[in-house]
Amino acid sequence: MDQYFHGVGAKRQFHRDCDISSVPGAIDFASFSQLASQQAVTKQAALAGVMQEYMDDRWKDRQVGSAAVFPGSAPTSSRVLYNNNDEMAQAAHSLLMAQHSVAADLDAVAAAQAASRNFMSAHIADPLTLSHPHDADDSPKEHLTEDDLAHDNVVANFLSNPQNQQQLEAALDLHQQQQELIGSADSTIAENEEDSFNAQIVQAFLWIEAKLCAKLKCVKFSDKVEYVYNPLEYASDPHAHYVSKYSGTKAVLFLGMNPGPYGMAQNGVPFGDTRYVRDWLKITGAVHHPPHEHPRRIVQGLDCTRSEVSGARFWGFIAKICGTPEQFFRHCFVHNYCPLTFMTKSGKNIIPAALPATERRNLEAICDEALLQCIRVIRAQIIVAIGKYAADRVTCVLQSAGDESAASIRIVRILHPSPASPQANRGWEEVVTQQLQESGIIQYLQSPG
Template sequence: MLRKKLKLSSVNEQSENKSSSHQGTSVELESNHSIYFPVPPPADASVSNKMLEVHRNLNRLLENLNFVKDPICFVYNPTIYASEPLEKYLKLYCRKEKKVLFVGMNPGPWGMCQTGIPFGEISMVKNWLLINGHVGQPNQVCKYRIVEGFNCTQKEVSGDRFWNLMKELCTTPQRFFNNCFLYNYCPLAFMKEDGGNITPAEMQPQLKNSLEVVCDETLKEVILILKPEIVVGIGRYSEKRVSNVVKLLKQDIKVLYMPHPSPRAIYKNGWSYEANKFITKNNLMKYFQ
């Protein structure tokens, strides 16, 4: 039972020290339904509305957990302060069930942290996905990771690589999103005092476990809504979380690993070559038509 996984003592301890980095009102976890999704979206709601509700429920739960513990000094949640472009992303491109679900890890400082869109490199979001919108501010801002929204001039390498590959293969966003969707496993970005990035994979075990219990359940809800035949974990961490969730679902869903486009990762022939090889090997081009 997931209720047992998230120990009450852990929630209480972390709630007492709750960081102001998380906006919004806390939610009572006790319910006759799932403690994670106490009010399921109506069965007749559109796919995009169901996805929006899943994001909102996830954020309510994350507000009960405090992640600001050394070395983490700042926590950004762009699905809250950049909710307008995120909502446009869901309503434009997540209107129906999908054949393939790509799952990234968490926001990058110059991509999703600025736009609210997974792998959301600014020029690709504006000029290819054709999304713009109001972007607010986290409650606590790291001076080395300023949020300027769509006015930011920094380039997100991971997002630039991912979306440019999809542009090259699909030509239009509609061809990609007709059968596919991109979702991030975790909506939070974690930073050191100097702005250094801390990924979920690098977090202290207790914090990581608290995060994964909630995000695993959310990923399960996303899979149940979108009903994909294939789920692609972008990077080893995402692949591991996807595999865990799919195993618990006991459904006939294929799990694949795609190399992560991060500049941290070194590929002999470059990321684009490796990604194209992955797509060809797994016969994914048919989903991009």
């Protein structure tokens, strides 16, 4: 776990200038779906009101956006909150202060813009209420009809005056510059807000997994399980790269079972066939060896040359349907229910469902809790369970949650791409295409229009 905490914490810099070893206790994971009841620490108390208003506004914006992008997905009242997480508070507060700073800088621009608008409204903004340049007194403006303008030389006379023309050109130039400046500032603020929000989700997701890893170390397995690999630890760098690059608020979560020996067990990416992880997803990072490694199941990381059939089928299908990773991850994310790979003394793979009952229940109690937290963090509204085991677990998790938010989440099951499945070997891609079409999930994968 030290390698995971220090590797992820240092390389991704989610907790800068803090003691990594003390961070896991800094997040109250029980408060992800409800309003935090504790006040901020004393030094943050003065900012508590501002921070709550900021987070409320940001979340309202997210809910409105979600409802607009995904019709029929009812926004819920549960929110992602980080109890006693000073780093998150400081990051959000810094963003808020940056917004105020930019807004203050634009005060002068707004004043100048108002002046230019007044000038243009007095001369050219409304051609039906132009002041006649030959009027020497302060008489009221003459109201002209369109027919009058067609035969009058008011506009021509006004523009023929060099001084008026220079004023007009200067006003138009200033107006254009102001619009460009305001547009640039708005774009920068929006981009910073998006990056900050996504960084908080990535941070929360990785620490849920870190806590999951710590708890799984307490689970004891029978002699049947000779080897246990945890790629979240020895492949923490590419795994964190995958999460930080592609996670965020997602409508659809594709849920697998656990790592395969030549997939995620090699590189930390779900269904991680090396060719697709390295060349299509563009994931990089150093991979170490598990502490207890089977001599016939050596971890080679992104240099592994053996293909993972399930991974090649899954990511090959996604690449074919979506074209680019960006298209797929616009609305979707892929996650495994259990991060551990189990093997017998001979190196044979053991799926979680085949574990002895007591061990399986202990494992599932821990993984169930982490799965619910992950679903809430990324705000998934649809879970695409890949295979029966994943479907059974997520169904149990959401039913046991006992809240309206969990009850509103839809579960769709698709065929697992494992070569151990005769049905998958007879045309997995065709079967899954039909399943995704019938369930309406295909719309989240294909480009609009």
